[in-house]
Structures are given as structure tokens and as C-alpha cells.
Amino acid sequence: MTAYDRLLRPILFRSGGGDPEKAHERTLAALTRLGALPPARSAAGRWFGRHRSPVDVAGISFPGRVGLAAGMDKNGLAVRAWAGLGFGFAELGTVTAQAQPGNDRPRLFRLPQSSALINRMGFNNAGAEALARRLAAAGIRRGNNAAGIPLGISIGKTKITPVEDAVEDYLASFAALSPYADYVAVNVSSPNTPGLRRLQDADSLRSLAGGLVHAARTERSTDPVPIFVKIAPDLGESAVEDVLDVCRITGVSGLIATNTTLRRSGVSFAESSLAKETGGLSGAPLTNRARQLVRFLRERTELPIIGVGGIMTADDGRRMFDAGADLLQLYTGFVYGGPGLVDALNRLPECNTRLRGNP
Numbered sequence: 001m002t003a004y005d006r007l008l009r010p011i012l013f014r015s016g017g018g019d020p021e022k023a024h025e026r027t028l029a030a031l032t033r034l035g036a037l038p039p040a041r042s043a044a045g046r047w048f049g050r051h052r053s054p055v056d057v058a059g060i061s062f063p064g065r066v067g068l069a070a071g072m073d074k075n076g077l078a079v080r081a082w083a084g085l086g087f088g089f090a091e092l093g094t095v096t097a098q099a100q101p102g103n104d105r106p107r108l109f110r111l112p113q114s115s116a117l118i119n120r121m122g123f124n125n126a127g128a129e130a131l132a133r134r135l136a137a138a139g140i141r142r143g144n145n146a147a148g149i150p151l152g153i154s155i156g157k158t159k160i161t162p163v164e165d166a167v168e169d170y171l172a173s174f175a176a177l178s179p180y181a182d183y184v185a186v187n188v189s190s191p192n193t194p195g196l197r198r199l200q201d202a203d204s205l206r207s208l209a210g211g212l213v214h215a216a217r218t219e220r221s222t223d224p225v226p227i228f229v230k231i232a233p234d235l236g237e238s239a240v241e242d243v244l245d246v247c248r249i250t251g252v253s254g255l256i257a258t259n260t261t262l263r264r265s266g267v268s269f270a271e272s273s274l275a276k277e278t279g280g281l282s283g284a285p286l287t288n289r290a291r292q293l294v295r296f297l298r299e300r301t302e303l304p305i306i307g308v309g310g311i312m313t314a315d316d317g318r319r320m321f322d323a324g325a326d327l328l329q330l331y332t333g334f335v336y337g338g339p340g341l342v343d344a345l346n347r348l349p350e351c352n353t354r355l356r357g358n359p
Contacts, residue, residue: 002338002340003340004337004338004339004340005337005338005340008338009336009338012027013110013112015027019106020108020109020110020117021105021106021107021108024108028072028073028077028078029077031077031078031081031082031085032077032078032081034078034081034084035078035079035080035081035082035084036080040084041080041081041083041084041148042084043084044081044084044085045083045084045086045148048084048085048086048339048342048343049063049064049083049084049086049346051086051343051346051347051351051352052064052066052086052088052346052351053065053346053351053352055088055326055327057254057304057326057327058183058226058228058253058254058304059223059226059253060089060150060182060183060226061150062088062089062149062150062327063083063088063148063149064086064087064088064089064149064346064351065088065326065327065328065345065346065350065351066086066087066088066317066327066328066329066330066342066345066346066351067087067088067089067090067091067152067306067327067328067329067330068082068087068089068090068091068329068330068331068334069091069308069329069330069331070091070092070093070094070152070154070185070187070230070331071093071094071119071121071331072090072331072334073090073092074092074093074094074095074124074125074126075092075095075125075126075130075131075134076092076131076134076135076138077134079092079134079135079138079140079147079151080138080147080148082147082148082149083147083148083149084148085339085342086339086342086343086346087149087342088149088150088327088346089149089150089151089152089182089327090147090149090151090152091151091152091153091154091185091329092131092151092152092153092154093125093131093153093154093155093156093185093187094123094125094154094155094156094185094187094190095123095125095126095127095128095131095153095154095155095156095173095177096123096125096127096128096155096156096157096158096159096169096173097127097128097158097161097169097170097172097173097176098127098158098160098161099125099126099127099130100122100123100124100125100127100158100159100160101124102121102122102123102124102125103120103121103122103124103192107119107120107121107122107279108120108121109274109277109279111267111268111271111274111275111283112336113268113270113271114266114267114268114271114283114284114285115283115284115312115332115336116266116267116271116281116282116283116284116285116286116332117281117282117283117331117332117335118274118275118277118279118280118281118282119192119260119279119280119282120191120192120277120278120279120280121192121279122159122192122193123156123157123158123159123190123192123193128155128172128173128176128177129176131153131176131177131180132176132177132179132180135151135177135180136180140180141179141180142178142179142180142181142182142225143182150182150183151180151181151182152181152182152183152184152185152228153177153180153181153183153184153185154184154185154186154187154230155170155173155174155177155184155185155186155187156170156173156187156188156190156193156196157169157170157188157193157195157196157199159193159194163195163196163198163199163204166199166204166208167207167208167211170186170208170211170212171211171212171215174212174215174216175215178215178216178219178225181225182225182226183225183226183227183228183253183254184212184216184225184226184227184228185228185229185230185256186208186209186212186227186228186229186230187230187259188200188205188208188229188230189230189231189232189258189259190259190260190280191232191234191259191260191261191262191279191280192279192280197232200231200232200235200239200243201242202242202243202245202246205229205242205243205246206246206249206250209227209229209246209247209250209252210249210250212227213227213250213251213252226253226254227252227253227254228252228253228254228255228256228304228306229243229247229252229254229255229256230255230256230257230258230259231243231255231256231257231258231259231293231297232258232259232261233257233258233259233260233261233263233286233289233290233293233309234261234262234263237296240293240296240297241300244297244300244301247301247303248301252303253303253304254303254304254305254306254326255297255301255303255304255305255306256305256306256308256329257290257293257294257297257305257306257307257308257309258286258289258290258293258294258308258309259280259309260279260280260281260282260286260309261280261281261282261285261286261289262280262281263281263285263289264281264285265285266284266285266286266288267281267285282309282310282331282332283310283312283332283333283336284310284312284332285310286309286310287309287310287311287312287316288310289309289310290307290308290309290310290311290320291307291309291310291316291319291320291323292323294307294320294323294324294325295323295324297324298323298324298325299324304326304327305324305325305326305327306325306326306327306328306329307320307321307323307324307325307326307327307328307329308328308329308330308331310332310333311328311329311330311333311345312332312333312336312337312341313333313337313341313344314341314344314345314347314348316333317344317345317348317350317351318348318350321348321350321351328345330342330345
């Protein structure tokens with residue numbers, strides 16, 4: 001058991017009167033302050049980032065293979081802190097073209113016996129333009145490494161926008177944020193925005209992905225910003241194959257697998273009442289399904305894959321690499337495991353070019 005498990009996590013979980021969202025907000029505020037202090041940021045980076053090893057994926061140079069998943073820092077508040085915690089990249093968002101409050105609280109629930117979370121946040125965020133202004137003020141531009149690591153930005157559909165108008169909604173977010181993103185993640189798989197997952201249907205996704213890839217190439221004909229599509233774990237095999245076909249046809253640069261699940265298998269009996277809460281389930285109950293989906297994708301495509309979902313231990317990360325992931329992302333695993341999990345993953349031979357014997 002690490003110091004985080006023994007000391008810090010219990011304090012964090014009690015923060016905000018035990019309300020998980022209040023605890024999240026307070027933790028993010030503390031990390032924002034840390035990121036604003038260059039000496040503290042540098043010292044943390046030297047310690048937590050010492051086992052990272054660089055890799056190039058989708059034309060992006062990552063200092064490490066372990067990244068922060070979308071949802072942790074929607075509005076880019078702690079953008080300068082994540083490198084200091086050992087991450088090799090961070091994905092901000094999900095943000096929408098218009099600011100929105102998200103769903104009513106409470107909307108985030110811990111299931112500690114199941115090492116899981118349930119959320120129905122509903123894309124609460126300050127909007128694409130607000131994030132663009134924050135990143136510009138921080139001196140961050142695509143490729144300039146001002147945050148110390150590459151930044152992905154996840155974009156989603158504004159709740160009040162009809163599904164038939166989704167393409168223009170996503171394009172508005174893309175136009176505002178692409179100058180600051182090392183890659184753009186297209187979130188069509190969250191279960192918490194009504195109608196959103198319909199955008200994974202082949203025809204809808206073809207219009208959306210094709211529109212974004214075209215916008216990226218129009219903006220910069222050489223070296224356009226890579227577009228990644230994030231896939232739901234609840235899709236059947238034929239639907240996943242349809243998604244892959246669309247990604248090949250439209251020129252998508254990579255895949256992110258997976259988002260949260262509507263299923264509740266793997267939740268402990270003691271937490272069955274919490275499992276009745278609506279929203280997406282993440283954490284240990286998703287481990288096997290996320291790995292299965294990554295393996296299914298890898299058997300059918302050479303596109304880069306970011307594996308995310310249920311990575312709670314270094315062994316989970318190793319198995320995700322074995323399944324075919326090129327990079328990893330953490331959300332719930334980071335909540336329960338802290339920076340120590342990031343470091344343990346960075347120590348894996350699959351993460352370390354030196355241990356793999358490469359130059």
C-alpha cells in the first residue's frame with residue numbers, strides 16, 4: 001500500500017464533506033495552484049516523470065505513453081500540473097461549442113469496494129471559446145510543448161443542439177480549439193447526453209468524422225491536427241466494424257477505446273444500490289471489456305489506439321499493451337491509485353524504450 005492509499009486518498013475522499021464532485025473540484029484547484037509554481041512543478045516532474053520514455057504516435061512526440069483521460073480537467077484549469085505528475089500527455093474536455101451546466105447534482109458517485117465510479121456529468125463545461133482563451137493566455141499552441149506534454153482536446157455535442165445539427169456544432173468547437181490541440185478527440189460515445197451515441201451510427205459518423213478531417217486538412221494542408229474517435233464499450237462487433245470502416249474511409253488518425261459503460265456487471269453486491277444510479281460506469285468493472293475491445297480493434301486495424309478503461313494496476317496496463325494499445329489513459333485508476341499508478345505504468349517495459357533495448 002502506497003502513501004497515497006494510506007494517507008492522501010482518505011483525505012481527498014473526505015474532502016467536500018465526502019461529496020465526490022466537491023472533492024474533485026478542490027483537488028483540481030490545488031493542482032491548478034501547483035501548476036502555477038514553476039519550482040514545485042519542476043520538482044514534481046523530476047520525481048514523478050523520471051521513468052517516462054518518449055514515443056511517437058500519430059505523428060506526435062509523447063514524452064511517455066501514459067496519459068490523463070478526458071473528464072478530469074474539462075476546462076484546462078490545471079493544464080500545467082499534469083506533466084509534473086508523470087503523465088506523458090493530457091486530454092482536456094470534453095468541451096462543447098456552447099457553455100453548459102451539465103446534469104443536476106449529485107452526478108458523480110464512488111463505488112470504492114468495486115474500485116469504480118458512476119458519473120452522469122452531462123458535459124458540464126465553460127465552452128470551447130473559454131478553453132481557447134485560457135490556453136492562449138497560458139501561451140499554449142499546438143506543438144509548442146508549453147504545457148510540458150502534448151494536449152489532446154475532447155469535443156462533444158452541445159446538449160440543446162439537435163443531433164441532425166451535430167456536425168456544425170462539432171465544427172464550431174474544432175475551429176475554436178484546433179490551434180491549441182496536439183490532437184482532437186471526437187466524443188460520440190458518452191452515455192450522458194441524449195442522442196449522442198446515435199452519432200456512432202455509420203452514416204452519422206461518416207458525416208461527422210469526414211467533416212472534421214476535412215476541416216483539419218483545410219486549416220493546415222500539411223501536418224493537419226490528428227483526429228481520434230472515442231468508442232463506447234457497449235457497441236456490438238458489427239457496429240464496431242462499421243465504426244472502423246468509417247474511420248478508414250474518412251482518414252481518422254486514431255481510436256480511443258473505451259468510454260464509460262451502461263452495464264453494471266462487476267459491481268460488488270454491497271454496492272448494488274449505487275449501481276442503480278444512472279450514468280456511465282468506469283473503473284475495475286470495465287477492465288476486461290475495455291481490453292477485449294482494444295484487442296478486437298487491433299486485429300482489424302493498424303490505426304493507433306489509446307487504451308482507456310479499468311486500468312487500475314500496472315498489470316492492467318501491461319495487459320492493455322498486450323491487447324494492442326499504443327498509449328494508455330487513466331481516469332478512475334488515477335482517482336484510486338494516484339501518481340503512484342502513473343509511475344508504476346511508466347516503469348513497464350512496454351512504456352520504456354530503454355528497457356525494451358531500443359536506442
